[in-house]
Amino acid sequence: MLATPKAVPELRHLLRHHGYDVRLCASELLTNVIDHLGEGTPVTVRVAHTGSGHTRVEVTDPDPRALPALVRSAAATDESGRGLALLDALALRWGVEQHAERKTVWCELEGEPPRGTVQEPAAPARSSR
Template sequence: MTFELNLLATPQAVPELRHHLRAHDFEVGLCVTELLTNVIDHLGHGTPVTVRVTGTAHGHTRVEVTDPDPRALPILLPAADTAESGRGLTLVDHLSQRWGVDQGADRKTVWCELAEPGQPDISGSKISHL
């Protein structure tokens, strides 16, 4: 099942997006929400994005969020125990088999791949920047 939606990154878009993804696993919705929230926090309210959820040849679910700024790259940083924010990418890293960034001249896509329920976790590096 492939899902694609073009929208503006706003706090109001988050629950609407979750509603569209209700047929997917909770982890898929959580990763999409975190990646969309990163766009809102780091690029600004109203940034146009494309959200995609697709299957892979390996039986994983791939989540992608594409935005128009190829320069603002996500960085996985440790969050302090008392921090009220900054855990989104850590959560994506923990839930996903792997994640990364595909850069173009005028866009970037932050993506992650999640195993289907019951599939074993894969080993190796999780971060892939292309």
């Protein structure tokens, strides 16, 4: 997916079977990529069950250096600057995984995703002997 303003409502539609908090956090993480890396940046969005009863939302982009910063001083008249504060308030925890050529910003939310909406990893193929 490319990070564009049009992609934000499309992502919310794709996640329509998930709760409001999942849709909001995914939208905010995607919007951060648009705002800080630019429109058209390729991203991967994942929503998965953690195995501990939580839902994990991840957005991966190709810039490991542009790290998110939680700003708690957005004025009432500011048009931006609240995305990570919202995510911080809603999520049980969140963070960044840095790799050599990409980073993943993630958060974990209470509750499991709806059944049938998340692909579980495929079981390894068995060799026939």
